[in-house]
Amino acid sequence: MLYRHRYLLTACPLLLLFLLASYLIWPTLEASLSGLSTIQLGVLASLVAGLFTAVGALPIFFIRKLSKTLEDSLMGFGAGVMLAATAFELILPAMDQAESLYNHAGITLLMLATGIGLGGGLLYLLHNKIPHEHFISGQDSPARAHKIKRVWLFIFAIALHNLPEGLAVGAGFGGDNLAAGVALAIGIGLQNMPEGLVVAIALLSLGYSKATAFGVTLLTGLVQPLGGLIGAILVSMVDLMLPLVLAFAAGAMLFVISHEIIPESHREDNKSKATAGVLLGFTVMLGIDILLD
Numbered sequence: 411m412l413y414r415h416r417y418l419l420t421a422c423p424l425l426l427l428f429l430l431a432s433y434l435i436w437p438t439l440e441a442s443l444s445g446l447s448t449i450q451l452g453v454l455a456s457l458v459a460g461l462f463t464a465v466g467a468l469p470i471f472f473i474r475k476l477s478k479t480l481e482d483s484l485m486g487f488g489a490g491v492m493l494a495a496t497a498f499e500l501i502l503p504a505m506d507q508a509e510s511l512y513n514h515a516g517i518t519l520l521m522l523a524t525g526i527g528l529g530g531g532l533l534y535l536l537h538n539k540i541p542h543e544h545f546i547s548g549q550d551s552p553a554r555a556h557k558i559k560r561v562w563l564f565i566f567a568i569a570l571h572n573l574p575e576g577l578a579v580g581a582g583f584g585g586d587n588l589a590a591g592v593a594l595a596i597g598i599g600l601q602n603m604p605e606g607l608v609v610a611i612a613l614l615s616l617g618y619s620k621a622t623a624f625g626v627t628l629l630t631g632l633v634q635p636l637g638g639l640i641g642a643i644l645v646s647m648v649d650l651m652l653p654l655v656l657a658f659a660a661g662a663m664l665f666v667i668s669h670e671i672i673p674e675s676h677r678e679d680n681k682s683k684a685t686a687g688v689l690l691g692f693t694v695m696l697g698i699d700i701l702l703d
Contacts, residue, residue, distance in 0.1 A: 425694055432596065433701040436589075443588060449642040451588070452580030455595035456638025459579055459602060460572065463631030466603030467610035467624050476611050479683050484604030485675035486684035489667050490691025491601040492575075496663045498699045499582050499594035504656035507584075511650060518653070525657025526664065529574070533665040536570055568609055568630040571670065574662030575601075576637020581659040584645030584652045589702045596702075597695045602631060 443451060476484075504525065508518040575598045583591035606627050613623035644655045675684035 425690075428600075429694070429697050429701060432698060436592075436702055439592070440588060443592070448583050448646045449580075449639065451583040451591060452638040452642025452645075453635050455583070455591060456576040456579040456598075456641075457632075457635040459595045459599040459638075460576065460631035460634030461628075462599035462602040463568075463572070463606035463609075463634075464624065464628040466606030467627040469607060470610045470614060470620050470623055474611075474614055476607070478677075479680050481608055481611075482675045482677065482680035482684045483687040484608060485671055486687025487691040487694075488601040488604050488687075489671040489675065489684075490688035490693075491597045491695045492663055492667050492671070492691075493688070494692045494695030494699070495578070495594050495597035495601075496660045496667070498695070499590045499597070500578060500656050500660035500663070503582075503584075503587060503590055504653040504660065507656070508653035511653070521653050522657045525654040526661035529658040529661025529663075530665040531661075532658075533570070533574060533662050533669070537669065568605070568627075569633045571605065571666055572602075572630060572633040573637040574659065574666055576634030576639075577641040578637075578659040578663050579634065580638035580641025580643075581645050581655050583642060584656065590699075593695075593699050593702045596698050598634075600694065601691070602634075606631065 446454070501522070504522055505518060508521050509515075512518060512521075579591070579595045579598055582594035609630065610623040610627045613626060614620065618626075641655070641659060645652050672684075672688075675687070
């Protein structure tokens with residue numbers, strides 16, 4: 411039992427150290443970032459978060475496969491982080507902004523519901539139109555997918571994950587809430603690490619070299635700064651639309667969590683492990699939010 415769960419004995423202390431380090435360096439980091447514009451913050455933070463995808467892929471130079479239990483636990487962890495980030499750094503700030511701007515419960519609800527619906531709807535359309543392949547469950551794409559090299563199907567899939575995540579990071583810096591934006595970027599970066607490892611391992615299993623698998627994973631992470639730029643521009647343009655943009659990013663994130671990450675982690679006999687990962691990820695993101703607030 412100890413052997414099977416040895417990764418938990420390593421991961422938990424590392425997560426605690428990460429939370430402590432975030433708390434200790436936050437005053438210095440806040441002073442360094444306070445002079446940057448919303449667009450600069452959005453692009454920089456989403457770039458750093460995207461690079462964490464490649465950081466997560468580094469273990470492929472030492473291992474070639476993951477146990478199914480660990481893989482599903484990591485995916486669950488990522489889902490938990492994203493759920494908490496969506497709730498605390500997007501939905502709640504959107505609600506506060508809408509209530510402050512409009513002072514009307516009905517308008518607040520309408521704006522948030524509209525934004526969430528539009529965000530989720532856009533991702534639904536993209537998933538139906540863009541050929542891609544899930545890392546675990548296989549192709550989920552139009553019929554022409556068989557004409558595309560399989561590596562590109564993986565690239566399209568991870569791009570569909572990373573674009574709304576980058577959008578969320580960029581939008582998270584709206585409303586002059588630096589701590590919320592940084593917390594969201596850290597959370598997305600944490601989620602990107604296990605995702606990057608799973609993607610790289612999947613590419614290795616298809617026969618690609620370690621260098622190719624790492625390079626592809628790195629490139630897919632660089633989609634996030636594009637989303638970050640779009641999100642930062644949108645929240646910088648019209649203050650009255652800030653709640654809608656935040657809710658839009660939340661809707662896109664919720665679609666990815668529900669449509670992609672959780673279904674891929676809940677397979678075989680690992681549902682309980684994946685759920686434990688969700689709980690841990692949610693708690694870690696909660697800790698980040700509390701420490702940086």
